[in-house]
Amino acid sequence: MNVQVNYFGKIAESLNMSNEIIPISDNLMPLNLRNFFEDRYPHLKESSYKIAVNQEFTEEIKSNVQISEIALLPPFAGG
Amino acid sequence: MLTKEEQEIYNRHLQLDEVGLEGQLKLKSSKVLVIGAGGLGCPVLQYLSAAGVGEIGVVDFDTVDKSNLHRQILYSYNSQGKKKVEESKRRLEENNPFNSIQTYSERITTENAMDLIGAYDIVVDCSDNYDTRYLVNDCCVTLDKPMVYAAIYKFEGQVSVFNYKGGPTYRCLHPESPNSDSQENCSDTGVLGILPGIIGSFQANEVLKLILEIGEPLSGVLFQYSALTNRLDKFKFTRKEHEIYDQIRRGELNPDNYGVSCGLDEIQEITDDEFREACAGGVQLIDVRNLDELPRLDHLNALRIPLLELESRVEEIDKTKSTVVFCQSGKRSKIAIQTLMKTDRFERLINLKNGVGSLEFAN
Numbered sequence: 001m002n003v004q005v006n007y008f009g010k011i012a013e014s015l016n017m018s019n020e021i022i023p024i025s026d027n028l029m030p031l032n033l034r035n036f037f038e039d040r041y042p043h044l045k046e047s048s049y050k051i052a053v054n055q056e057f058t059e060e061i062k063s064n065v066q067i068s069e070i071a072l073l074p075p076f077a078g079g
Numbered sequence: 080m081l082t083k084e085e086q087e088i089y090n091r092h093l094q095l096d097e098v099g100l101e102g103q104l105k106l107k108s109s110k111v112l113v114i115g116a117g118g119l120g121c122p123v124l125q126y127l128s129a130a131g132v133g134e135i136g137v138v139d140f141d142t143v144d145k146s147n148l149h150r151q152i153l154y155s156y157n158s159q160g161k162k163k164v165e166e167s168k169r170r171l172e173e174n175n176p177f178n179s180i181q182t183y184s185e186r187i188t189t190e191n192a193m194d195l196i197g198a199y200d201i202v203v204d205c206s207d208n209y210d211t212r213y214l215v216n217d218c219c220v221t222l223d224k225p226m227v228y229a230a231i232y233k234f235e236g237q238v239s240v241f242n243y244k245g246g247p248t249y250r251c252l253h254p255e256s257p258n259s260d261s262q263e264n265c266s267d268t269g270v271l272g273i274l275p276g277i278i279g280s281f282q283a284n285e286v287l288k289l290i291l292e293i294g295e296p297l298s299g300v301l302f303q304y305s306a307l308t309n310r311l312d313k314f315k316f317t318r319k320e321h322e323i324y325d326q327i328r329r330g331e332l333n334p335d336n337y338g339v340s341c342g343l344d345e346i347q348e349i350t351d352d353e354f355r356e357a358c359a360g361g362v363q364l365i366d367v368r369n370l371d372e373l374p375r376l377d378h379l380n381a382l383r384i385p386l387l388e389l390e391s392r393v394e395e396i397d398k399t400k401s402t403v404v405f406c407q408s409g410k411r412s413k414i415a416i417q418t419l420m421k422t423d424r425f426e427r428l429i430n431l432k433n434g435v436g437s438l439e440f441a442n
Contacts, residue, residue, distance in 0.1 A: 006312075008303065009232045018308075048257035056315045057252070057301075071312065073303065075253050076230035076237055078270060079119045079207035 001026065006071045011049055015041060022070075029063035037072065049074045081107070085177055089131050102291045103131060107178075109290045112136040112196060114187055114215055115205035116163040118275030119229050119282060121153040123203055126283035128171040128178060132290070135171070136199055138183040139163045140390075150272040186418075187211055189334040190387045192218045201289055203282060204228045209256045210337040216241060216249035221327040225289055229282040234271050236278030238302045240285050246298035247318040254321060274306050334386075335408045346416050348432040354403065357429070363400040367415040368407055368435075376435060386411050389418055398425050405431035 002021050012018045022040075024031065033051045038044045050057050052071040061067065081089065081103060092098040092106075111132050113120050116139040127135055143151070143158040143166060151163075158166045164182035171180050183195060187206075196202055196218045204215050204226055212228070219226040225243040229236060241248045281302065288294045303312040323336065349357060358364065364381035367389060384392050386406070396402065402425060404412040409432050416428045 008305075009235055048253065050252065050314075052314045055313060071314070073301075073314065074232075075209070075257050076232040076235070077207060077209050077212065078231040078268060079115050079117055079205050079229070079275070 001067065003067050004069045006069060008071065009074045009076060011044070011047060011072045011074050014043060014047070024061075024067070026063070029061060029065075031061045032059065033061060033070070034059055044072075047074060080104075082177075085131070088175070088177065092130070097293045098291060102293075105290050105292075106131045106287070107133040109201065110134040110136070110199045111201045111203060111286060111290075112138065112199035113203045113205055114138045114211065115207060116151075116153070116167045117141070117147065117205065117207055118150045118231065118270065119205035119279040120167075120203075121151045122276050122279030123205055123283045123286070124167055124171060125153060125174070126280065127203075127286060128175045128180070130283075130287055131175070132178060132286075134179045134181065134199075136181040136183065136195070137164050137167050138185065138187050138195060139167075140184060140186040150270065150275050152276065185390075186414075187214065188387060189214065189332045189337060193222065193332065196224055197222050199224070201286055202226045203286055205279065205282070212249060213256055214337040217323055217327055217332075220248050220250075220324050227282055227285045227289070229278050231270060231274050231278055233269060234274060234306045236274055236281075236304050236306075238278060238281045238285065238297055238304075239300060240289065240296045240298045243289065243296055243298040245318070247316050248321075250321040250323070251316055251319045252301060254319075271306055277306065278304065335410055346413055346428070346430050348409070348430045349403065350432050351438055354405075354431050354438070357401075357403050362429075363397055363402040365396065365402060365404045365412075365415070366406070366435075367404060367411055372407060374435065381405070386415050386418075389415055390422060393419065393422050396425075398423060401427040401429070403429045403431055406434050407436040408434040410434075 002023050004019060005022050006019045007015055050073045051059060053061060054068055089103050092103050093100060109132055111127055113123055113135060116137050124137060141163050143154045143161055143163055145159055148154060153167050153170050162184050164184045168180045168182050187195060192214055202215060202219050202224050204212055206212055216226060220242050226241040228241055228249060229238045285297055288296050299316060301314040301316065358379060364379055366381040366383045367386045369385045370383060382395060404415050406412040409430060412430050416430055419425055419428055
């Protein structure tokens with residue numbers, strides 16, 4: 001399936017985009033998302049971030065889940 | 080009770096079924112602590128004060144800088160160089176003389192955090208660095224106080240309510256402070272001036288909802304906003320316990336867990352061997368540990384000024400000498416150097432990188 005992935009803050013800056021469509025094959029399930037994104041973008045290994053699927057924080061996609069969007073969200077400190 | 084004049088001021092609140100006299104009295108009897116009187120703190124303080132929150136505490140050690148003025152709208156051009164807490168109090172009392180503003184012109188540390196937070200009902204985290212955020216969160220969890228959190232980065236901001244009626248906490252989002260790579264914040268990052276105004280207003284709104292017990296607080300929800308796209312997201316998360324909460328409940332609030340602040344990377348540091356040479360060469364030594372910490376290292380003849388006393392005892396330090404500052408792990412001493420650099424010009428300030436805890440010379 002094709003999944004919309006949204007990037008925030010410094011993650012978006014380091015990738016030079018705020019979103020993209022990524023094809024995720026059903027036969028990858030269950031999928032460890034952190035490994036998936038760090039294989040795709042190795043520099044993410046150096047960053048702190050949370051992953052959300054359908055607006056809920058998680059690390060993994062289980063099989064048979066319909067995914068409308070994924071988000072990668074780094075912590076912010078500024079005030 | 081509200082005076083006739085208060086009834087006039089809060090008239091538009093009193094007309095709301097969701098607030099009314101009962102709600103306004105709840106606001107009047109509530110005590111809210113605002114940590115940080117910067118970009119987020121300014122709108123939060125203004126709206127809480129205007130809304131009639133009876134007692135507002137404001138914690139900030141900083142003074143107003145010219146570069147604050149584009150977003151910290153409590154301060155005027157003439158506020159430059161003045162203490163933020165004092166300028167805040169003056170301006171808030173002009174706007175609403177019917178509530179009480181307590182000021183704390185100090186850095187929040189493991190020494191004072193429990194007492195400060197313990198004296199209030201709700202804590203608003205408007206700080207600008209991870210260490211303060213973790214310290215405030217950990218104290219709120221162990222003292223069972225709700226914490227209204229917000230943070231910003233360039234054009235984006237986020238808001239959440241932590242530890243509300245046993246709900247999720249900051250450490251349920253990010254269990255540990257990010258690595259130094261992610262620490263760029265504070266003065267060296269640009270930010271759109273209006274962003275903290277928007278995000279701080281959301282934050283103040285959450286505070287009012289908690290006090291008034293109306294609506295749906297952002298408990299277990301991270302609200303995320305982008306000023307460039309007007310995109311709004313609400314990410315859900317759940318409560319997870321963290322071992323540090325039990326440590327603190329046992330009375331172990333360790334300063335070294337909250338040592339590294341932002342903007343400290345340029346500070347010159349030395350390691351054990353260089354430290355030994357520096358001691359032999361007769362540099363000035365400052366020990367910022369508490370007086371009961373071991374090893375005592377009396378033979379070093381260091382000036383012993385615990386971090387909390389540093390600002391009031393700065394005159395004891397010879398500013399013309401090269402000075403090595405140390406603590407147990409090298410973190411508090413970094414903060415000490417940052418504090419000293421803000422107060423005056425020193426010939427040379429050097430941090431003992433890993434502190435005296437790992438030092439191999441008890442001789």
